[in-house]
Amino acid sequence: MSLITSRLEILKEEDKKDLDVARVSVDEESSNKRKLYIESYGCQMNFADSEIVASILRENGFATTSKIEEAELILLNTCAIRENAEQKVRNRLQHLVPMKKKRQQVKIGVLGCMAERLKTKFLEEEKIVDMVVGPDAYRDLPNLINEVEDGQKAVNVFLSREETYADITPIRLDSNGVTAFISIMRGCDNMCSFCVVPYTRGRERSRDPFSIVKEATELFEQGYREVTLLGQNVDSYKWKGVNGELNTTTFANLLEMVASINPDLRVRFSTSHPKDITDDVLYAMKKHENVCKYIHLPAQSGSSRILDLMNRTYDREWYMGKIDRIREILGVECGISQDMITGFCTETEEDHHDTLSLMDYVKYDYGYMFAYSERPNTPAAKKLTDDIPAEVKNRRLTEVIAKQQLHSLERNQMAIGKVHKILVEGFSKRSAEHLCGRNDQNKMVVFPKENFKKGDYVNVLVTECTAATLIGKAVEEVLV
Template structure:
């Protein structure tokens, strides 16, 4: 059995919490400013300072090896329950965790009462997201029927750190950041002895390239493939660079191997995932001789130096799209500054690269964009939109918007509404601004928009984009669309649903027609709402056949 010194670890946890509090106090602004100097606050060098990278793992690996055996690291059939909150990156991260734990002898369960450990993948993008996690932790504590470990993983684990372990109530015993999933067998073994354990060390190299993700639904015909981790953009509102670390790209060969494996498993659509996918740059040893230099789109800027060398996102997209010309390829989420012509023309040329581009705007006002540190103006963003539309006439744009950012006045809000009308997005993800501790905005800006104003602006943005999408969807009534069937619709047993090339959900009544998940179906659009369309079955087809019929 493992032995521990309770007093030693309790003291260690307390000291770690104290250091966290001191750090927060030291970095809190004395006098917040209304305008941001983008050179102020933590930059990319923040991650290079030793003072920010110490005391992120306890107990230390060296100490652990003195009293934990190799056998004790194994799961030996112990049951784990996995719960995911947040974005598709988190879904993919949990697939990595599932693969690592199953390989180490753990067994997954959906029954909370029989779980020996409950692992929660967390989101930290907004206050509401973290509040859900705290409520979940309290629920687990109230309904605990047996001795078990509760582990908090991901972005909230990285942001809150040892506070999770020292909060009254003993709500969790393990904390693991996005770059420490390989350490989970050790952390879970320690928790079984009554020792609380944490690893929130960020990495400069970790991409989990050699870990095989295990999807929760192996029969699904769609899958997500992570191509990179972290982010270098340092947008002032965003916590991601601090919870996921520096940007680093997964070697292209390992990505292609995963796509081929998914193809062999019958997957018909993959989505390439990353915080900033189109700044992907494989600089692994095998790619050095294939170095390329890409020019940033005119009018855009960045807080980091121009990336060069290795293989770019255009090269990756080219290789991935060649694996199977009957497999749809999507990618998210890109940054507007990283859309060189080679990517745009490749989307136009390849039938299996979807003509849907997620182009996060965040705001339509130059002053707000500057305060956000986005690196472009409204006009440069619109120039890019027009250029893409001229190259790919049937492109479908989606976007992200934040309502009520620091210093946003009513005129700025109206500018964002007008941008929505001008671009006519197919869908938008809209959120009221939520100040995150540790971001540049938290250090240098004032969260001065009242909550009721944020709520009203959020509602107005949501109402407008739904009006736009309803109009666009209704314009498709009477046309034919190629739909990749993803599953049964909630409308009934005889209704299947899937997505068009542009990403719009279509519900199809199959009646006596045989339609299977993974089929490409030509559907005649018969109705529409702001969220989806309805269609009649016409025929089963393929990407090749449909393109031939169009031409």
């Protein structure tokens, strides 16, 4: 995978999981159920959606398998955020052609954002696809499967203003049994000019807080010790009371509700839009020790001119002021990560250097960095010209990546000599004699396993680091 044309996450070496595709790793014991295989591409929201799909289909006679050759139903849950992401799905479908020819009874469905964007056109272009299902139509899957089994092609890409799947208990796929995602809202009302999400996932709607707290409580009772609250923009979460209730639940309120379930349940969240994260959220993070001191705060560019073209609704100085506020309330050690796009329409060298200088100002812990990829039907595609040559986009991306690597190392070096509370997620990928887990700032820490096990909280003294990983040893001292 090219670091130039693909998303790169500068983070933990122990966490180098391919974020563009995750295959089902749960084999459910069942001799009388049909086998379902799911692949999820793209963001954490898609992975969480796949868990909802698995739950819906379990109630309709399916059991998940990690072996694609056993599957009677193959579903690809897709991403449309970049051309590269869509091409991966098309390539995967071509790899499935021989299987489809040998086992014509196998049904193949495309779910998610790419399904919604291309709709019926997808069935015409990819002949082996039997059904196309958008992100808000998963409840209709049993009916669509029946249509396919009757010899028809099936499509449902209807976007809902109400659907949140609040009443569905997800089946945890590819789970370590310690950490889990909880979707708290769906859709997006921000009309960033480069982004296709509002058109593939619809308008914002928040899930009721009581179902969220119930799901988090059940996860804790099942042995999970960390939940990540997910949304395209969690800070705009807002639940208005029904049946005469007058109270409105904000994201800060919700954060406190989930944090209050148990002090041993860690709480994270993603993603935050800079314009919506409030002091109330920051003070809720400060108040509760089990709310992790880490914020993913996408900047997208360091140039006010480019930010205006992107319709991000803030400028460079405003963003820097938000960073200052985070540091003021939560301290300099609060982890902050970024999204950054290079080579957006009309971007000049001066604009690019504004991005580099913003990175110098913030010194992000890690980041997700991309060369701009024009998406059809977005405001940018309709109104702006994608006029930056690929070689320029890629050179600028290389410079942004190099800058982030320096900052990641610098930020990690700040952890040396300090004790961090680590939640053990499992064995290190490099050694069965070492465990790994994350600290408060979402950084992976590796240390000798001794007598510790997955799900334990361990105080670890960090003794060394790379730009991607902290390395240390367990100690008895209290966290400082």
